[in-house]
Amino acid sequence: MQITGRNQLKGKVVKVVHGVTSSEVQLEIAEGMIVTGLITKGAAESMNIQVGDELVAIIKATSVMFGKE
Numbered sequence: 001m002q003i004t005g006r007n008q009l010k011g012k013v014v015k016v017v018h019g020v021t022s023s024e025v026q027l028e029i030a031e032g033m034i035v036t037g038l039i040t041k042g043a044a045e046s047m048n049i050q051v052g053d054e055l056v057a058i059i060k061a062t063s064v065m066f067g068k069e
Helices: 041-047
Strands: 007-018 022-030 033-040 054-059
Touching (some): 007 033, 007 041, 022 041, 033 041
Antiparallel strands (some): 007 054, 022 033
């Protein structure tokens, strides 16, 4: 499969929370480093995403924001 998203982070699913229409997926990409994504519940169910699964988070954004206090 070829995709245009170049920012790819491999990791293991550590948490899945299903809502009414969406699912929150937490992916541990390194020890203590979690990436959280929100996808449709239908997508999570069709992919059968479960804790322990190995996934790739593919990030494509038109902007990046940084903050500092």
